[in-house]
Amino acid sequence: MTKLDELLQEGPATELMRDKEALKNLTGSPEAKALINLLQKNSGDSLQQAAKRAMQGDTSDLFSIMERVMSTPEGAKAAKEIEKKISQ
Known part of the structure; x- marks a missing residue:
């Protein structure tokens, strides 16, 4: 099981998806922005597709890109x- 699979398993990540306010706060966090920047840097135009x-x-x-x-x-x-923030 990959780290991404672990994050998406039933638990804090699933609970977060149900809490729209917490999800909004997380997506605007510096950690999420850093991950998004890394995704964009490492995938180019393929991320949007x-x-x-x-x-x-x-x-x-x-x-595949995330992994x-x-x-x-x-x-x-x-x-x-991000995992730390989700688990709080």
């Missing part, structure tokens, strides 16, 4: 900080 496909139900490209970014030291750090 992957996000569009994910909204249509095909998450494979988006997960690639999260395997870098910077991505792992950003993900860990």
Whole structure:
């Protein structure tokens, strides 16, 4: 199981998705912005296409990009900080 899979399992991340205010606060956080910047830097134009496909139900490209970014030291750090915020 990848780190991304762990984050998406039933638990704090799932609860967060139900709490719109907490989700809004998280997405505006410096940690989330850092992760988004890493995603954009490491994927170029393919991030937008992957996000569009994910909204249509095909998450494979988006997960691939996420896993690639999260395997870098910077991505792992950003993900860990986000995970801390989710678990609070």
